[in-house]
Amino acid sequence: MCLMCERSAGPASPSRRRTLAALGLASVAGIAGLPGRAHAATPKPDNVLSPDQALERLMRGNERYASNQATDRDFASTRVSLASAQNPYACVLSCADSRVSPELCFDEARGDLFVTRIAGNYVTTDILASLEYGTAVLKAPLIMVLGHTRCGAISATVDALKNDTDFPGHIQSITTALMPAVRASVTSGQEGTLIEAATKENIRRNVGLLREATPILARSVREEKLKIVGGIYRLDTGRVELVG
Numbered sequence: 001m002c003l004m005c006e007r008s009a010g011p012a013s014p015s016r017r018r019t020l021a022a023l024g025l026a027s028v029a030g031i032a033g034l035p036g037r038a039h040a041a042t043p044k045p046d047n048v049l050s051p052d053q054a055l056e057r058l059m060r061g062n063e064r065y066a067s068n069q070a071t072d073r074d075f076a077s078t079r080v081s082l083a084s085a086q087n088p089y090a091c092v093l094s095c096a097d098s099r100v101s102p103e104l105c106f107d108e109a110r111g112d113l114f115v116t117r118i119a120g121n122y123v124t125t126d127i128l129a130s131l132e133y134g135t136a137v138l139k140a141p142l143i144m145v146l147g148h149t150r151c152g153a154i155s156a157t158v159d160a161l162k163n164d165t166d167f168p169g170h171i172q173s174i175t176t177a178l179m180p181a182v183r184a185s186v187t188s189g190q191e192g193t194l195i196e197a198a199t200k201e202n203i204r205r206n207v208g209l210l211r212e213a214t215p216i217l218a219r220s221v222r223e224e225k226l227k228i229v230g231g232i233y234r235l236d237t238g239r240v241e242l243v244g
Helices: 014-023 025-031 051-066 075-084 125-137 152-163 171-188 194-211 216-222
Strands: 090-094 113-117 142-148 227-233 240-243
Touching: 051 090, 051 142, 051 227, 051 240, 090 125, 113 125, 125 142, 125 216, 142 194, 152 171, 152 194, 171 194, 194 216, 194 227, 194 240, 216 227
Parallel strands: 090 113, 090 142, 142 227
Antiparallel strands: 227 240
């Protein structure tokens, strides 16, 4: 059973099954050693990198962005080649915060990053499935879990812990998912503000979850085909710092 199965609620609906089929699970099966074939198209040859090269490129791009030296883009030049295939060099699990845009903060273009976003940048079953697709089928050798300073989702969770605050609709599910990281930060007495400590703890926990996610990600990490790292984006400077 996969690591995230315990979070799923019953069998997949017909619409979900059709979606998974459309994503090309035969290709995923091929990566896992089952019958199928791997996705081989490489419309952007420069994106074929080792995990270490991918991380280095990602951080170089952030330095350009933070230094206001972002690359001028010709979006028309890759439109035709990207119409039929994609081969991103990195996956990013980012917060949905409007002030954090992975393509901008890493100075990359269309087809370079495979981005999943959710408030609080935490792993769900569907996020995990998307990242498995990005790495096993599209062959991205790197995943970054990207949190950020002054995160509203983390702040709300701190508020829920300190003041027993309830939130309307489905927002409560976010604070429930993030609460373990906040509680751990309180008990460990980490340096800095509770919000920043909890943000980093949440990043670490989700990096660990992805590294252990079976059957696809954990195997790729063991075989050194995939690197999974954490980063925190600082809103005031635009810089991304790695979180160990």
